[in-house]
Amino acid sequence: MTEVLLEITDADLDAIEIGAAILGTGGGGNPYIGKLRCREELKKGHRIPVIPLDQLADDALIVSLGGIGAPVVGVEKIEEGRECLRALRAIEKELGVTVDALISAEIGGANSMEPMLTAAQAGLPVVDGDGMGRAFPEMQMCTWSIYGHREVPSALADEKGNIVVIRDTPDDLWLERIARHVVVAMGAAAGLAIQPMRGDFVRSAAIPGTITRVRNLGRAVLDAHANNADPVQTVIEQECGRLLMTAKIVDLERHLKGGFAVGHLALEGFGRFSGNVGRIDLQNEFLVFHLNGQVQVCTPDLIVVLDSDSGLAITTEMLRYGQRVAVVGLPSHALMRTPEALEVVGPAAFGYPEIPFTPIEVD
């Protein structure tokens, strides 16, 4: 269909795992199992070609897909590995079409790997981009939905042979609600594929270049490890971010609410942040960072919690009392900062109507 930008290698998978976990901002699930499955596919001789976003044909059919479920379930319930492929086949059958390429709904976390895995299984390319540029907990928080693509019909498939097609809904919020209930019935983890999008739409609505971006980010962290450089500083430079705090986790409250991990963590600064207190509110992802009682960064900008030594991301379910972390803020993509986007992914959408969104670059 178009030139191949890169062919994913084993080394790329290791780098993508690291970079995608960082953009997961605490949520999105762990990419580790997906990486192992992709590696298996490469061993079998299957390929994962990545194609550039800007060369998609107008009428190419692109399916956005990924795993859906509570990340905390992913810790114990390992995917069988073909859930997303089954969901893809179900949506092709539903519409009587053949899909040309896959794209990630969410580059942050486990869903960085799912389209690559399905691409290897189905013999399709993956588009270099995604629908969030990070992780978010719900389907309507995707640029596809924000910029006018109706995600129905969508298909869900699990490892047991259950296949459900959500054929029509009044809007994507209803899709999210019904899909979430179906996933719970399926055991809290499933693959989901949405109605195919046209190439011209994807070119305008996708966050561009995010596969190469997480690959480069991960590579930079690995290089820092090899060269005894500061990996946290590397992440900040690579992503044009800002160090918000180096701190110890001194309190942690986290509970499951409607399938989401909701809570906050309290931080006590060390190093040059000694004497400062921080707080992060979370709903699967880290949503709001307060320093000494003042909001510093909020969604859709990225709040990333890194191990202060290794620079590797710590996900919400892996947070522990006493951990020494570096909190880093990264700017979100312009497509996530428009009025239409902020209505869906801004602070008010997550229950913080009192917090105005101020881009991290403006201090």
Place this chain on the structure above:
Amino acid sequence: MTEVLLEITDADLDAIEIGAAILGTGGGGNPYIGKLRCREELKKGHRIPVIPLDQLADDALIVSLGGIGAPVVGVEKIEEGRECLRALRAIEKELGVTVDALISAEIGGANSMEPMLTAAQAGLPVVDGDGMGRAFPEMQMCTWSIYGHREVPSALADEKGNIVVIRDTPDDLWLERIARHVVVAMGAAAGLAIQPMRGDFVRSAAIPGTITRVRNLGRAVLDAHANNADPVQTVIEQECGRLLMTAKIVDLERHLKGGFAVGHLALEGFGRFSGNVGRIDLQNEFLVFHLNGQVQVCTPDLIVVLDSDSGLAITTEMLRYGQRVAVVGLPSHALMRTPEALEVVGPAAFGYPEIPFTPIEVD
């Protein structure tokens, strides 16, 4: 397709309402709203032709459909009225077929009316029979499922425009589980249509003649009212049943568990049952009747609680402390008493493995 047995009239609807509520054995929801909707359709000049079971062509396509949800929700949330029609259209579209006739999954309670309502809307006939001969809480408790028809794909539709197709499941228990979750997302009430059945299968698997049966039962009760005869005795004679107890409700425990009303009622006999104590265990439907500590009747045989004066059925959600009732036992159909059926609808299937099924006729 075949000769019409009867054309449902206004008077038939009143009689069916009474008869269907009695066979509801406490569950199945109230047929009243459905009756009013059917009446509206008749007023518009639409017809509800009933065709006999034994004359279905082998290759006729019959869809079993009905409402799904918690009966207690039906008390407050009134159906919009075209949910089952939308589910029917969704299943026709899914398979690319045109359906020849409709049949009730469950003659007891509200689902007696749903296929008649949809028939009037779609210009189709209704088959004189159903899949339970009573009410039961779950889809796999239908003769269709018991005798080998796979109910997937099934389609669910609600009043808001949501349409979900459950395309494949490992078995009908998974279908029930997923459908139940979808219904909860839809607001606890939806229309459901299953994969069409062939006429030859329906002839062998349906409980025969149940529309005319509930119509005749309701008529007999109305006649008893008009003639100052004993309506409870009338029900017993009409249905070859047995009076189990005349009693006052002296205790009532009922709570929602997984969308079902679960509990029991305690009875203190009066009249010739004075000095006796009774107990009915319920899960939406009345499942086990004990007299003085001994099991007298159990599922799949029918335990019916009637107002002791009017002979009208009292549903689980309408039970009240102090009510004077007649408890009547009715034999279930032979299709519900085979080993295959008892595995799904016998006492053990409802959590009473210690109770053997003994037909009510054997005392």
